[in-house]
Amino acid sequence: LTNSIDLGLNLLDHQLLDAESRRCGKVDDLVLEGGPGEELELVAILCGPGVWRGRAGLIGRAAAWLGGGRRVRIPWDDVAEVGSHVKLHKRAAELGLGRGDDRVRPYLEKIPGSDR
C-alpha cells in the first residue's frame, strides 16, 4: 500500500475483488474512527444496498429497499491492495460478499449450456 491515497477519489466507489479476483461489490462507504483532535483512522469498508440509503436521497432509499437493505462490514485489515481495484485477502463468501450471485447460480446451473 502506498502511504497516501485520496479516499474520495481512489477508494470510495471502487470495485472490490476477492482473493480469487472475483468481482464482489463496490466500496459503498468508509468507516473512519477518531474523535476531534485525534488522528482519524480508516477501520472498515462498508458494502451493500443498506449503505445506499444514505448516499442518494430518495432514489438511494428506493434502491436500498429494492436491493434488500443488507450491509457488510469489511475490516480494513482484510484489504490486500488498493490499485485500480480494491483487492481483498479473503474469499467473497467468507466476508459475506457476492451473495446475490451465489444465490442465483444454482438456478442457472439447471439450464443446459450454462457452463459453456
Next chain:
Amino acid sequence: MKIFQVALGILAAIGGFVDIGDLVFNVSAGATFGYQLLWVVVIGVVGIVVYSEMCGRVAAVSGKAVFDAVRERVGFKAGLAALISAQVVNLMTLTAEVGGVAICLQLLSGLPYRWLIVIAGIALLVVVWVTAFEWIERIFGYGGLCLLVFAVAAVKLHPEWGAVGHGFVPHVSTESPLLYAYFAVGLLGAAMTPYEVYFYSSGGVEERWGPKDLGLNRVNAMIGYGLGGFLSFALMITGGALFLERGIEPEFLGSITLGAEVPLGQVGLLLALVGILFAVGGAAIDTLFSGAYNLAQFLGWEWGRYRHPRGAPRFTVTWFVLLVLALGLVMTGVDPVQLTEYAVIFSAVALPLTYIPIFLVANDRTYMREYTNGRLANVLGLFYLVVIMIVAVTAIPLLILTNVGQN
C-alpha cells in the same frame, strides 16, 4: 496471421457500426435535406472515434469499463442518475432494434408481425446462449456488410456529385432552420450512441487488453468506426437521390430498402434486407449486453459475456430480463421507427453523463500513468464535450418544436 485477425475484426466493426438509429436518421435526413447534412455525419463519426479510442484506452490501462469510471468519478448519487437515464434510453434502443429485426423477418417471410416478434426473441436468446461471443460479433458484423449494397446503390442513382461534395462543407439551412437543427442533433446522437462505448469498453476489459493493445484499440476505433461512417454517407445519399427527388417519406423500415431496390432490383432489395437484419440484430445484442454491463459495473457484480452464464449469474439474469421487457414493449405495437427517433433524441440528452467521466478518467495520471490523453485527444475531446452539451440542451426543445421532425 495477426493482421488477418485485425482485418476480420475491422470488417465486423464496419458491419456492426450501423443500427436502426443510423438507418432512420440518415435516410430521413437525406429525404428531407438532400446531401446538406453530410458534414454533420463526419462530425458524429469523428466523435465516436475519439471517444471509443479514449474508452478503449481507459479499459486497456486501468481495467475499468464506462460505468466503473462513471461511478468512481461522479459518485453514487450522480452515478445512479446517470445509470437510470442510460438504462431507460438503452431499453428504448433495444426495443427499437428488436422491433426492427421482426420487421425485417416479416418483409423476408411475409408471416404475421406478432409471431415474428416471438421468433425474433427466441432467435436472439438462442444465438446469445449457444454461440461463442467472438462469433456473435463476427456473424452479425459480416452479415451487416451486406449494407454495402447502399454504397453501390448510391453511385447507381447518379447523385449530383457537386451537391454531394457541397454537403461536406459545414453550413446551415435557412429555409427551415429548426428542422435542420433537429436532424443535425439526431444524426450526432445516432452516430455517437452511448451504447457503442459501453459495449466497446466492456469488450476491451473482457478481452484483457493491456497497454500492448493500445495500437489495436486505435486501429479498431479509427478504421472500424471510420469506415462504418462511410455506410452512413451512402444511406444519406440514397435518401437524397431517391426519396427527396420523388417525394417519398421513409416512414417505414421497409421503405429504406427502396434505396437499394430501385437502382439494383431484387438482388438489391434482398441484400438490403439481409444487411439491415444483421445490422439491427447485432445492435440488439450489443444493447442487450450494454444494459447488463452498466448495471453490473455500477453495482460491482460479476459480469462478462465471455464468462459462462453461471460465472456471472446476476449479469445473465439482467440481460434476460431486459430481453423479455423489450419483447413485451414491442408486442404493445409501438412503431419501432418512431421509437428509434425518441431513443436517439433522449440518448443525445444522456450523452454528457457518459462522456464527461470518461474524459476525466482518461486524464487522470493515477489510473492512466503515461497513457493519459495526448494533446490531440484532449483538444478533440473538449471540442466534443462542448458539442454534446449543446446537443443535450437543444435535443428535447427541438423534438417538441419540430413535432418529432414532422413539420
